Amino acid sequence: MINFNYLRVSTTKGAVDAIVRDSAAQWIAGGTNLIDLMKKGVMSPQKLVDINNLPLKEIKKEGNKLVIGALALNSAVADNELVRKEQPLLSLALQAGASAQLRNMATVGGNMMQRTRCPYFYNPDMPCNKREPGTGCGALKGFNRMHAIFGASDKCIAVHPSDMSIALVALDSTVLVSGPKGDRRIPFQNFHRLPGDLPQKDNTLERGELIVAVEIPDNKLNKNVHYLKVRDRASYAFALVSVAAAVDLQGDTIKDVRLAMGGVAHKPWRLMEAELFLKGKPASEANFREAAALAMKDAKGYGHNNFKLKLAPNTLVEALKTATGKG
Numbered sequence: 442m443i444n445f446n447y448l449r450v451s452t453t454k455g456a457v458d459a460i461v462r463d464s465a466a467q468w469i470a471g472g473t474n475l476i477d478l479m480k481k482g483v484m485s486p487q488k489l490v491d492i493n494n495l496p497l498k499e500i501k502k503e504g505n506k507l508v509i510g511a512l513a514l515n516s517a518v519a520d521n522e523l524v525r526k527e528q529p530l531l532s533l534a535l536q537a538g539a540s541a542q543l544r545n546m547a548t549v550g551g552n553m554m555q556r557t558r559c560p561y562f563y564n565p566d567m568p569c570n571k572r573e574p575g576t577g578c579g580a581l582k583g584f585n586r587m588h589a590i591f592g593a594s595d596k597c598i599a600v601h602p603s604d605m606s607i608a609l610v611a612l613d614s615t616v617l618v619s620g621p622k623g624d625r626r627i628p629f630q631n632f633h634r635l636p637g638d639l640p641q642k643d644n645t646l647e648r649g650e651l652i653v654a655v656e657i658p659d660n661k662l663n664k665n666v667h668y669l670k671v672r673d674r675a676s677y678a679f680a681l682v683s684v685a686a687a688v689d690l691q692g693d694t695i696k697d698v699r700l701a702m703g704g705v706a707h708k709p710w711r712l713m714e715a716e717l718f719l720k721g722k723p724a725s726e727a728n729f730r731e732a733a734a735l736a737m738k739d740a741k742g743y744g745h746n747n748f749k750l751k752l753a754p755n756t757l758v759e760a761l762k763t764a765t766g767k768g
């Protein structure tokens with residue numbers, strides 16, 4: 442691990458200025474991802490700007506939106522009464538992530554910004570276009586069991602690892618950011634990006650833009666929800682495939698539904714076509730299977746991860762069955 446300077450800031454402007462001033466500086470929140478990456482030589486910021494003193498921990502209602510500060514801890518959000526009552530899908534997704542100790546350190550902003558867990562990215566001796574553009578993608582023809590089945594490119598087939606983000610994209614959230622050019626709102630759906638020719642860029646933030654909060658609009662999706670995460674171990678493991686499902690059920694009819702998948706793409710993968718198909722239909726296994734077939738139509742395996750082509754639709758059907766009480 443390299444030597445680095447350390448600066449603690451207490452205002453958003455101070456945090457933004459510190460990063461804009463120094464191209465080798467990087468913010469640190471809980472440190473649960475960044476410090477690991479520094480220890481492994483994957484990232485080497487020369488200055489860490491500690492943002493933990495910023496007043497961004499609040500979880501509150503503003504009009505018809507739930508607003509969650511970027512520095513709210515993953516455990517605090519998961520346990521928060523408002524979140525559990527109004528957006529239980531988010532609480533479930535957070536509880537499925539990492540371990541209790543990690544959730545007590547990890548922040549909302551840091552969770553969204555965490556880097557992929559692709560082993561080629563984590564090993565500086567291996568080729569990886571995301572870590573070092575132009576070196577190739579080791580996973581494309583290498584060991585790719587954890588990798589993407591949607592939206593990958595010949596430059597990168599890594600997946601985004603956050604559980605929380607799968608619920609947030611399903612819930613039509615918005616990311617509030619503050620940067621050198623002022624404040625900006627980014628629909629969660631457009632926050633993370635697909636790899637294309639620029640796999641080194643995980644998201645659409647510009648240099649110096651700080652996440653200050655995430656907003657979730659009111660919905661009627663708080664009764665029939667489920668977050669199903671399939672992984673190699675029951676705890677402390679990233680998703681092979683996960684599904685966030687929230688259904689507004691009236692009698693046996695699906696009035697509204699939100700669906701997203703994790704562990705399958707470079708970004709949290711919203712399943713709009715499957716949602717559209719299910720709206721207005723009875724909550725039945727046959728309909729869930731048809732929706733899953735629609736969701737999978739552009740999927741592609743890379744060898745070791747071909748099992749996801751079956752696992753993903755099955756996980757979607759199981760999540761919907763549990764969410765609607767048909768399981």
Ligand SMILES: Cc1cc2nc3c(=O)[nH]c(=O)nc-3n(C[C@H](O)[C@H](O)[C@H](O)COP(=O)(O)OP(=O)(O)OC[C@H]3O[C@@H](n4cnc5c(N)ncnc54)[C@H](O)[C@@H]3O)c2cc1C
Pocket residue numbers: 467468469470471472473474475476477511512537538539540543546547548549550551552553554555602603604605650651652653677678679680
């Ligand atoms: C063993 C292990 C298992 C894990 N398992 C899971 C899992 O199953 N599911 C899951 O979802 N996660 C898992 N995680 C990841 C964990 O959730 C993340 O490490 C954590 O959420 C990162 O948050 P942090 O506050 O510690 O970020 P940090 O490590 O402090 O920062 C990460 C990145 O975010 C940037 N950043 C932080 N805050 C902001 C902000 N407000 N605005 C802009 N940029 C910001 C930093 O500059 C840095 O680049 C696991 C981690 C470990 C170590």
